[in-house]
Amino acid sequence: MDDRAARLERAEDAIHEVLDITAATTEELSKMTAASEETLEKLGADFLRVTEEVREILFDYAGQANLQQKYKIDVHGARKAARVAAEQLEILQALHPDAIPSADPEPNPNPIPGRSAMETPSGRDLPDFAVTAGGDGDKAHENVDPNNDGIAVDDDSRVEFLGRTLSFQGGSTKCARKCVALLGRDEALRESLAGQRVLEVGSGTGVVGTALALAGAVVDLTDQAYVVELLEHNVRENLGAVASNAKCFELVWGADAELPASNGGEPYRAIFAADLVYAKEAHLPLLEVFRKLGTPETDVYLAYIHRFPWEKRFFDLMATLYDRELLAYDDGIWLYRFRPRADAIFGNGDIDDLIEAAGVSREV
Ligand SMILES: C[S@@+](CC[C@H](N)C(=O)[O-])C[C@H]1O[C@@H](n2cnc3c(N)ncnc32)[C@H](O)[C@@H]1O
Known part of the structure; x- marks a missing residue:
């Protein structure tokens, strides 16, 4: 198997891992026993590791629908899974602010307040490097028909x-x-x-x-x-x-x-x-x-x-x-x-x- 195919296979596995973690987290949150705190910490750490990996692989896909077609990767499903997992992360962060590294509490979605999008600002510096949990980033590749093999x-x-x-x-x-x-x-x-x-x-x-x-x-x-x-x-x-x-x-x-x-x-x-x-x-x-x-x-x-x-x-x-x-x-x-x-x-x-x-x- 070449490196590319291996990465794609890993992406699929990682997506399933994210889904499993999300399901386990939801179940744990619903029962919330005394032992839950430790379990949730572990799930939170696993979540961060795997979603970061999925995200990197998915960004690498961007613009490569031919590969999606070839390997029948359901990018739509993967992104949805990553989003659901990101929501779970927010819940985990609220419950365990010390255990799980937090995103900026006030992400800055529009670093140029008061400007309409098409204006050319002058003298502006770099964007404020705040991080948005689950970062919605570029949605260009979400226009995918889930009934159409992710194309x-x-x-x-x-x-x-x-x-x-x-x-x-x-x-x-x-x-x-x-x-x-x-x-x-x-x-x-x-x-x-x-x-x-x-x-x-x-x-x-x-x-x-x-x-x-x-x-x-x-x-x-x-x-x-x-x-x-x-x-x-x-x-x-x-x-x-x-x-x-x-x-x-x-x-x-x-x-x-x-x-x-x-x-x-x-x-x-x-x-x-x-x-x-x-x-x-x-x-x-x-x-x-x-x-x-x-x-x-x-x-x-x-x-x-x-x-x-x-x-x-x-x-x-x-x-x-x-x-x-x-x-x-x-x-x-x-x-x-x-x-x-x-x-x-x-x-x-x-x-x-x-x-x-x-x-x-x-x-x-
Ligand atoms: C997110 S896409 C952006 C594509 C295009 N510039 C656009 O905006 O539509 C990133 C592109 O960088 C290419 N890329 C990633 N790593 C690369 C590398 N080490 N050398 C050359 N191209 C690379 C990928 O194959 C992919 O096509």
Whole structure:
């Protein structure tokens, strides 16, 4: 069994574990004997461990409906289970505030109070890194027909851009849609990228890269090998078989990241990254790929949704190479442009230097 299939199998097992824990918790709460406290503590700890695992695997699925189809994973059911379990956690936390690590008592769902979603705030800093228990995060992939083997079926597969309706098998994330919305309304941004070479990392179903190509950029859309087929399909469907300004490649993040020599090796004017900061393990490889394939003239555009408090570490690392500018905050999505700092060095380098400069730990 390959690694991917093993992970998918583990996801299914973990989902069942979550359901079992939830059922056991409910039963324990209903009888509440003297021994319940200890049992609930144990269930709470198990819950935290397993849901975190399920969540990470599920985020890794995002944009990969072809895999859901292939392995018949019921993502809808899994998310529902995680939500039910999150509700149970709140009950447990209320009962045992000391035993179970608590979420921020007042999560901050809208870090820019008083602003309408589409306004571009100025001088804003990072979101308040509060954590929301069970974090509702990006609901883009909840549009799933439970009677249809967990395949995304409706409007998150369609994205409007410059008067066209684009269609993406596998759906789209909210980050990607808000990034496309920014491109649609910001003519100056489109003009700055038209004719320029642009790299998208972690393209998923290809929403952002496709819009960039329609805006006239010369785009390399990239992802892990097993996603490239879906990516190519969507690019072909939306841009036509002969689109000369959109190519799809495998590109795995990290210091070893390499594009095929046939790609020409010309530097990129911009790198786009939508909804990629959700896994702790990705922080260093993402920074490495930006440094390796970027130059002092390569801006990084990041569409970001806040899910976990430790995501701040990624921004601390980015600050060692870039100055950050908030372009827009749109309904929970932060759209940033990172401009290379004058003292930043690109190309190959030692990641330990950046870790030290950022003052963060190697492990999260
Ligand atoms: C949440 S999806 C976002 C997809 C797309 N950017 C969007 O917003 O619709 C994350 C994507 O990152 C890709 N990814 C995760 N780890 C990666 C890695 N180490 N190297 C390359 N791509 C990776 C996944 O395959 C997935 O397509």
